[in-house]
Amino acid sequence: MRYGTKDVLHGVDFDVRVGELVALLGPNGAGKSTTIEILEGFRTRSDGEVAVLGVDPAHGDERWRAGLGVVLQSWRDHSKWKVRELLGHLGRYYPEPFDVDELLVLVGLAEQANQRVGTLSGGQRRRLDVAIGIVGRPRLLFLDEPTAGFDPQARREFHELVHRLVDVERTTVLLTTHDLAEAEKLADRILILAEGRIVADGSADELARAVAGKAEIRWTRDGERFVHTADEVEDFVRGLLTEPGEPVRDLEVRRTSLEDTYMAMVHKQEAGEP
Ligand SMILES: Nc1ncnc2c1ncn2[C@@H]1O[C@H](COP(=O)(O)OP(=O)(O)OP(=O)(O)O)[C@@H](O)[C@H]1O
Numbered sequence: 001m002r003y004g005t006k007d008v009l010h011g012v013d014f015d016v017r018v019g020e021l022v023a024l025l026g027p028n029g030a031g032k033s034t035t036i037e038i039l040e041g042f043r044t045r046s047d048g049e050v051a052v053l054g055v056d057p058a059h060g061d062e063r064w065r066a067g068l069g070v071v072l073q074s075w076r077d078h079s080k081w082k083v084r085e086l087l088g089h090l091g092r093y094y095p096e097p098f099d100v101d102e103l104l105v106l107v108g109l110a111e112q113a114n115q116r117v118g119t120l121s122g123g124q125r126r127r128l129d130v131a132i133g134i135v136g137r138p139r140l141l142f143l144d145e146p147t148a149g150f151d152p153q154a155r156r157e158f159h160e161l162v163h164r165l166v167d168v169e170r171t172t173v174l175l176t177t178h179d180l181a182e183a184e185k186l187a188d189r190i191l192i193l194a195e196g197r198i199v200a201d202g203s204a205d206e207l208a209r210a211v212a213g214k215a216e217i218r219w220t221r222d223g224e225r226f227v228h229t230a231d232e233v234e235d236f237v238r239g240l241l242t243e244p245g246e247p248v249r250d251l252e253v254r255r256t257s258l259e260d261t262y263m264a265m266v267h268k269q270e271a272g273e274p
Pocket of ligand 1: 032
């Protein structure tokens, strides 16, 4: 993808399977929004091939668009509407919308059904954004930094909602986030984008193993603290526990975190390493 004379995406090539939740990670300016906007049909690509629900987004019609869910911060324009009325109204634009009461329960807004949008809390408004994004029962949902600004409780509730959408509705989700714990918790697969290229593609575990297969093992024995890195954790721990001598205490096994992996992958790309 090129803006003017500047190429911002290079050979970005990936497939998302039905029912999969894929997280797109990357530093600021990596090209996440550009990628998502091309897939949503909001931005015309300068080159390459794209198919979303079997259709080129540059030529997607109304029916195609009805299969997509896009979560925008749209509530601000609707502050005088009551929650139930707004969802009922928006649902009429789709061929097979959610039943409004079912949707309110799904997103956890049943108690706020008759409240005006302008009186909802930040977390409740974000749930309403999601409800608006999914009112047409999309097959594919785009979530762009969905929990930015959430408190821990609202974040947890939002994660449960996304899990329900994937498990119960079989919705396919493409999510961007800067929250690595969120990606690790939600995503079946993680794509890391750096400088417009995909530098990693796999589950959180697979990515961690690709960077460093080792795990760090810590323990205390006879009042002394020990740290060791090992490839074969189970073998090492079994040996440790069956060794004669003082008992092992405070045993901890720490795998490479997604943050370690992410930093290593992005740094490698930025340093121009193969
Ligand atoms: N309309 C535009 N015209 C020119 N350049 C643009 C335009 N939109 C984005 N860019 C450039 O394209 C690159 C990718 O931007 P993009 O917004 O896709 O990144 P991002 O990964 O979503 O970043 P962030 O995490 O900051 O949201 C950046 O270098 C940005 O400056």
